[in-house]
Every structure is written in structure tokens, then in C-alpha cells.
Amino acid sequence: MNNVKIVVAGPRGNMGREAVKMVSGTESFELVAVVDSKHEGMSLSEIEGFHGIDVPVYTNIQTCFEELDVDVLIDLTAPAFGRKHMEIAFANGVRPVVGTTGFSEADIAELRNMAEQKELGAIIAPNFAIGAILMMKFSQMAAKYLPDVEIIEQHHDRKLDAPSGTAVKTAQLIAEVRAEKAQGHPNEKEELKGARGADFEGMRIHSVRLPGLVAHQEVIFGGVGQTLTIRHDSIDRTSFMPGVKLAVESVLKIDTLVYGLEHIIE
Structure with missing residues (x-):
């Protein structure tokens, strides 16, 4: 060949x-x-x-x-x-x-x-790390049972787009199994604009940009008396x-x- x-x-x-x-x-x-x-x-x-x-x-x-x-x-x-x-x-x-x-x-x-x-x-591919793909798949599985979720993605400060493609793709996969719903208090107010992050069908996505980071993401689910965090870290390219x-x-x-x-x- x-x-x-x-x-x-x-x-x-x-x-x-x-x-x-x-x-x-x-x-x-x-x-x-x-x-x-x-x-x-x-x-x-x-x-x-x-x-x-x-x-x-x-x-x-x-x-x-x-x-x-x-x-x-x-x-x-x-x-x-x-x-x-x-x-x-x-x-x-x-x-x-x-x-x-x-x-x-x-x-x-x-x-x-x-x-x-x-x-x-x-x-x-928004992300080529196999572990990140598994993180997205696991998050989609979890969202069937824990629909309240927020995403925090962290990248180096030279990244041009926010939120990351991985965060958006994660939210899209979750949305396939989760009905759109607003999260947080219905009367909540942002004292500083953007404090609650981007809104994707009621899910919140937060972007962090700092030197020293490579590519990191955690998906946090909340339920009655419990939370579940699914996290992936790329520490080297x-x-x-x-x-x-x-x-x-x-x-x-x-x-x-x-x-x-x-x-x-x-």
C-alpha cells in the first residue's frame, strides 16, 4: 500500500x-x-x-x-x-x-x-484529543439524567475564538438529549455584564484565557444533593x-x- x-x-x-x-x-x-x-x-x-x-x-x-x-x-x-x-x-x-x-x-x-x-x-475536529472526545460523549450520557449543566473551558491566551469549538460541540451534543431550559434563579441579575457566561439553550458556557494553559474543559452537572464533574486536560499538544x-x-x-x-x- x-x-x-x-x-x-x-x-x-x-x-x-x-x-x-x-x-x-x-x-x-x-x-x-x-x-x-x-x-x-x-x-x-x-x-x-x-x-x-x-x-x-x-x-x-x-x-x-x-x-x-x-x-x-x-x-x-x-x-x-x-x-x-x-x-x-x-x-x-x-x-x-x-x-x-x-x-x-x-x-x-x-x-x-x-x-x-x-x-x-x-x-x-474542534478537538483532536481522544480524551476530550470521551469527555463530550460522557457528558451527553450524563445529561439524560442531570439536565442542569454548565461548561467551563480554559485555553491559552493566544486563542482567538471564545467559547472554544469543543465547548460549543459539547453543548450541542448535550442539547440532543436535553430539553432547552433556563438555569439559575428566574430573577437573577448580572451585576457585571457577562458574569453568567454565554447562553446555549439555557446552558451556560464560561471561557478562561490565561498564559500557561493549553486546553482544558470541565462540564459540571447539578442535581438534588449532588454534583458531577467531568473534566479533561490537555497538558501538552x-x-x-x-x-x-x-x-x-x-x-x-x-x-x-x-x-x-x-x-x-x-
Whole structure:
């Protein structure tokens, strides 16, 4: 079986660096290029931190796909580029695996339609950590019995979107089994605007942004005389790489867009 030919977009970011290492170290994968915002025409090995990884750097993703044989794009850029890169990938017969968040429901529906028209697989994952996926699944199970719930997500202070894609996805999964209901006192008043967090069908989502954090989330359920807390912590970005590897392997076997790794984890 031929190796999966992969391009990584966003190689100099924290996640991108780990993805380059993972792809380069996986026997069945082949890193053929990276897409970066600068360093056009250079070899990745010439950039600090990538010694020995001799693949070309492109600033134009279209040119990259035209010049090289590519199976999968791993996109770990910023929300402003995620959708654009997916559209270019579809146009060139490349299957995208995207870790960028910030997609609306309309975006996902439109991109799914593009994927199905091209008969290409695509995966958008708000979180690639297997433990985080299990946390979301367990939270959905718990919500059937403890419908009063709040979500606290904590990330590094360079994260652009709030709440996180993981928090929103968790709330969506809970909403599938929980009737919409307002929580807290019916006459409660925020003395400081935003104190109660974002409101998702009555659930409250709170975002923390601090240096030193990576990616953390706890889902707190309250019931009569009891509470239940389900928490996941990514203390290093290597925690995301098994999920990225699984997504690459899975995207080759589907011909639609899948939003969330929970749909490919049994």
C-alpha cells in the first residue's frame, strides 16, 4: 500500500509543529510539503526547529496542489483561512483534515455539500484529543439524567475564538438529549455584564484565557444533593496527535464531511 501523501498548513504554529513531527514519524505517512504564510521556495529544514525535514515550503496552497500529488491536507491555521483552504482542497481532489474552529452551521452545511459533490471525505475536529472526545460523549450520557449543566473551558491566551469549538460541540451534543431550559434563579441579575457566561439553550458556557494553559474543559452537572464533574486536560499538544493520525486514516474512507471525531470513534 502506498504511503498517504500529506501537506500540513500552518507548520510553525504549536499544533502545526507537532503535526509535522507526527507525519514525519509515521511509517505509512509521507510529508510532501507545508503551506506557510512566508518562506516561499525554502526547504522546511532551513527553518528553525525542523532540522532534517527536507520538504518544500509554499505560500500559495493552490500552487502546492497543482505541483504535487497530495492525498490529505492537515490544516491547523487560523479561522480566517480554514474554509478557504478546504474549498481549494476540494477543487483539487484533496481530502482536508481541519483543526481550525469558528465554522458556523451554515459553513459546515455548505462545505459538506461540496465534499459530497466531489465524493471526497473531510473532517473538521474542534478537538483532536481522544480524551476530550470521551469527555463530550460522557457528558451527553450524563445529561439524560442531570439536565442542569454548565461548561467551563480554559485555553491559552493566544486563542482567538471564545467559547472554544469543543465547548460549543459539547453543548450541542448535550442539547440532543436535553430539553432547552433556563438555569439559575428566574430573577437573577448580572451585576457585571457577562458574569453568567454565554447562553446555549439555557446552558451556560464560561471561557478562561490565561498564559500557561493549553486546553482544558470541565462540564459540571447539578442535581438534588449532588454534583458531577467531568473534566479533561490537555497538558501538552502531543495529546492531539493520535486524534490527528486517526482523522487522516479515517478521511480516506469516507465521502462526506464529518464534524467532530466522536463520529469516527466507536
